[in-house]
Amino acid sequence: MRVAPPPPAARLSAVASSPVREILALTARPGVISFAGGLPAPELFDVDGLRAAFDEVLAKQPRRALQYSRTEGDPVLRQAIADRLTRRDLPTAADDLLITTGSQQALTLIATTLLEPGDVVLVEEPSYLAALQCFQLAGARLVPVPCDEDGLDPVALAELVDRERPALLYLVPTFQNPTGRTLTAERRRAVAEVAASRGLWIVEDDPYGELRYRGEALSPIAALDDAADRTILLGTFSKIMAPGLRIGWLRAPAALANSLVVAKQAADLHTSTIDQAAAGVYLGAVDLDEHIRRLRAAYAPRREALLAGLPEALPAGSTWSDPDGGMFVWVRLPGVADASELLPRALARDVAFVPGAPFFATRPDPATLRLSFTTHSPEEIAEGLRRLGAALA
Template sequence: MPLDSPTPAAAPLPPFAARAASVGGSPVREILALTERPGVISFAGGLPAPELFDTAGLRAAYDAALTGPGAARALQYSTTEGAPELREAVAARASARGLPTTADEVLVTTGSQQALTLIAATLLEPGDTVLVENPTYLAALQCFGLAGARVIPVPCDERGLLPDALAELTARERPKLLYTVPTFQNPTGRTLPGGRRAEVARTAARLGLWLVEDDPYGDLRYEGDHQPWIAAHPGAEDRTALLGSFSKVMAPGLRLGWLRAPGALRRAAVVAKQAADLHTSTVDQLAAAHYLGAADLDAHVARVREAYRARRDALLAGLGGALPQGSGWNRPEGGMFVWARLPEGYDAGALLKSAVAHDVAYVPGAPFFTGTPDPRTLRLSFTTHTPAEIAEGLVRLGRALG
């Protein structure tokens, strides 16, 4: 063909996979982008407070990983299952919380979000049914959507999912798994009582159901009694994938999480992880292991809890003056979120634009629901601002919603 001949029209590209077109982006991430400008007081993001990171301790841990006898190993490929010393540390911490665990039962993941993705890849075929709390963690809904799952909400009250409703749905719909965040749930902050946890375990064993128990917030308890994991209850032993994270207690930028699961499920997840990323960052794993060996993580978490408790209390103290009369909200015993509901006729999503114009932000609750959303709900995070900043943010919120 002569060089000056017109270029023939290119054939159209094949389309994206249907799942890529059917799952939208995260409204939470989009709101965070809106609130990055200086001066905005944001109750939107579920972010740890950066001023509370143990930067010096983590820097020393990285120095140890990169200068000690195993320095070359820190920069090398590693095994998919994870660095043995970090798996040992995770197992020891889980055992100390009442769930006997060995290192062989642990898979290190690139954040607990990856653990959820691996479970979905391992267990779910397109069209399979998944049960979730309503509302639930938004990224879990995205994950199950990408897997092509059919997601059904389990009715809940102010204390979490209703075991009788779970049993009825499981018997009728024959789901593959239940996904739950039973402790300081995202987005509601509520905690499932111990009796209900035991009922969930019994229902799963009786009706044949995988349990995916997500626990990123369990260390952040400010009051009340510790509740054992569902995984520790009789009936749950051979069917629970427990997801944990260092993001809320160490630093989210490390992107370190872990999965504790029965042997066959864990081995299948290892294969799925090999296809995804081969292994989680070696240097980050070894630095975390050094940190857990040299620093007192529990003492650090205690300092974080003290600060977060004061911030939670500041938010709760000011909500009555900031939200319209007739609003309601809960009092979480821990975690990072307060769940609120505006009076009849209000729409938290529609009011967000006014809030951002007043240099304050929150997350509307509607995207967290499966099926019919409640437009009057909103999620407020209290961890990233001081009590004084929270008070000012609530003044702005009152003006925006007034």
């Protein structure tokens, strides 16, 4: 008699599969114009520069690059990231940083370090889908903070902190995923004050901050005096270099550094040695700021093309965000529309988007959807919007 092995852990039952990943599989066929994934444009990857960096690493330091390495990360890479953050008004030392396998792993390490099952995590409404998955997997209870076009409401945040006693606040303050909105400087200061006066950890996720197309850059929350000792800043090279490298980092207060290192040791020992070494060489050989300027120059007209075409493509009464940077525009259809029900009609016309409901921690708004503008030319975006308009008609 054969006995079945035990089932998967019960905590997985509370975590839904990512609809973004499922839609990406559906849109892989040729001819589909996809506004679904938050993907950088592959034609803008610096293939030659990255190839040269890997060649140099393998030619000059193969034994080191192919060996196990320190959990904290490659010292050359950490110093290069520290220098970039310092130039962005956030003085940082290499020892303040932990290299992670993408910033998604940073979220997992934070959840492992700071959360017990049943702890409350405050999130924006709506919020980054993969962060919601991560915190749900850790057994946290997610509580959304009301938001408007200027980001989360600090007054509502203070009330929720007093009522819920959360372990941490997670937010993407600059060009947020999925809405594209940016938290104002005044509200950043207010968030820092709430965290300081009530004993709250802040997890500040910043994957898009350097992709600004208009306006002046804002200092990160981590740079504010009230937040300096309680903010964990997450960054990544996925949006400005190449996501396939899977190189991210977190900048943490000294009180958390050792615990996060131990959590990473238990997770994967260290991030890929050769990828870190190549990234360090690449950053020393190229002008990354100039590469980012090229990305901005390419993405800005794509953003404009999407925004210009929405009035004709969407039903009357629709509303949408007008982001200063990043990768996304957030749409709300009129009335009681359900974007999930409309998606099959769009796919039948070879165009795709992401329904907005999964980005909500509790009460979803089914009439919302997310559009990404980075992976197609303005001409392709115009054609995609024509198809989308026909599907929604």
